[in-house]
Amino acid sequence: MWMYTFKRLIQGVITVWFIATATFFGMHNVPGDPLSGERAANETIRANLEARYGLDRPLIEQYGIFMRNMLRGDFGISYTQQNREVNDIIREHFPVSATLGVLAVLFAALGGILWGALTALYRNRLPDYIIMFLVILGISVPSFVFAGIGQLTLVNLNDALGFSVLPVAGWGTVAHMLLPALVLGLGTMAYMTRLMRSSMLEVMSSDYIRTAKAKGLSPTRIFTRHQLRNAVLPVITVLGPAIAAITTGGFVVELVFAIPGLGRYFVQAVQQLDYTVIMGTTVFYGSFLVFMVIVVDLVYGWIDPRVRLQ
Numbered sequence: 001m002w003m004y005t006f007k008r009l010i011q012g013v014i015t016v017w018f019i020a021t022a023t024f025f026g027m028h029n030v031p032g033d034p035l036s037g038e039r040a041a042n043e044t045i046r047a048n049l050e051a052r053y054g055l056d057r058p059l060i061e062q063y064g065i066f067m068r069n070m071l072r073g074d075f076g077i078s079y080t081q082q083n084r085e086v087n088d089i090i091r092e093h094f095p096v097s098a099t100l101g102v103l104a105v106l107f108a109a110l111g112g113i114l115w116g117a118l119t120a121l122y123r124n125r126l127p128d129y130i131i132m133f134l135v136i137l138g139i140s141v142p143s144f145v146f147a148g149i150g151q152l153t154l155v156n157l158n159d160a161l162g163f164s165v166l167p168v169a170g171w172g173t174v175a176h177m178l179l180p181a182l183v184l185g186l187g188t189m190a191y192m193t194r195l196m197r198s199s200m201l202e203v204m205s206s207d208y209i210r211t212a213k214a215k216g217l218s219p220t221r222i223f224t225r226h227q228l229r230n231a232v233l234p235v236i237t238v239l240g241p242a243i244a245a246i247t248t249g250g251f252v253v254e255l256v257f258a259i260p261g262l263g264r265y266f267v268q269a270v271q272q273l274d275y276t277v278i279m280g281t282t283v284f285y286g287s288f289l290v291f292m293v294i295v296v297d298l299v300y301g302w303i304d305p306r307v308r309l310q
Contacts, residue, residue: 008297012290019286023279024066028059030273066279075280080272086280089265094284096171097254097261101247103177104185108246109239111189113232116196120204120231121223131193138190146183147256154179169258180257184250188242192235200231243292 055062069076075086115135119128151168158164167176203209204227212222251263258264262281269277 005298008294012294015290016283016287020067020070020279020283021063023282024063025059027275027278028062070283075283076276078269078274078277080269080274080277086276089277090262090280090284093260093262093265096259097250097263098247100177100181100184100250100254100259100261101243103181104246104250105188105239105243106185107182108185108188108192108242109235111185112192113196113228113235115189115193116235117200117228117231119193119197120200123201132197135190135193138186138193142252143183143187144252144256146186147180147253150179150183151256169256171257171259176257176259180250180253180259184246184253188246192238192242195238196231196235199234200227203227203231206230237296239296245289247288 073087075090078084078086078089081089115131119131122128154166154168158166158168166179167173170176209222209226212226217225250259250261251267253259254261254264255267262285265277266281268274269281
């Protein structure tokens with residue numbers, strides 16, 4: 001187990017290094033300069049930034065400075081936001097993205113398990129057809145389309161009722177979180193529904209379920225004690241990567257609902273070519289995603305020794 005853990009950690013470090021390197025050279029190949037044109041900084045600021053990050057030196061030396069600072073956990077100062085460290089931006093706004101992501105995963109997990117179990121129980125009947133049609137929609141339609149439809153529906157509903165059922169945008173209360181979290185979790189909910197349906201059908205055809213029926217156990221007891229508990233295991237194994245993917249993948253949803261999360265600042269940084277914020281945010285999100293995948297792999301390897309052997 002120790003060797004397996006060591007190998008996964010080494011693979012994780014290599015993956016983060018590759019993400020950081022690809023982001024650095026990718027950003028420096030993008031046309032434009034954050035310190036010139038409409039966003040031109042004065043000579044003093046430009047000279048200070050050039051001295052700190054070696055912007056007037058060859059690219060390979062700038063890469064060395066970037067990697068050295070990154071290893072110290074220093075992502076530098078934002079080029080476009082005055083007197084703001086990238087670390088401060090991540091520290092202030094990642095909790096918002098994480099809260100939204102955890103709520104979205106909660107929606108996705110509960111919905112996926114419920115709808116997946118229902119489709120298996122009503123296989124090849126009307127509820128199965130309706131839910132699977134909605135699942136295909138959930139997988140096929142991008143989240144920003146659901147965001148627009150959700151906002152439009154909410155505006156019409158608020159107008160028709162004469163009071164606000166839920167806020168259309170903004171952040172601060174639980175009511176502000178519900179619609180964005182649902183929109184963000186829909187794709188994962190659809191995927192988990194399919195996974196739960198397949199797992200449930202496999203469990204329902206198992207020998208031990210036939211034995212339970214032959215022993216005269218009630219359908220409710222068979223469902224809760226045997227079918228649901230065993231069928232939900234594959235769904236739980238994908239929760240770790242799902243948490244990381246949803247938490248780091250809500251850029252567009254945060255922008256549409258005016259949520260002050262880290263994804264929204266990342267999109268703004270891309271529009272303004274704020275190199276330090278783009279590179280810092282990308283490396284942070286990449287490291288978080290790699291960490292979550294490693295944690296799930298280690299837990300799965302601890303549960304099932306065959307994973308370590310493979």
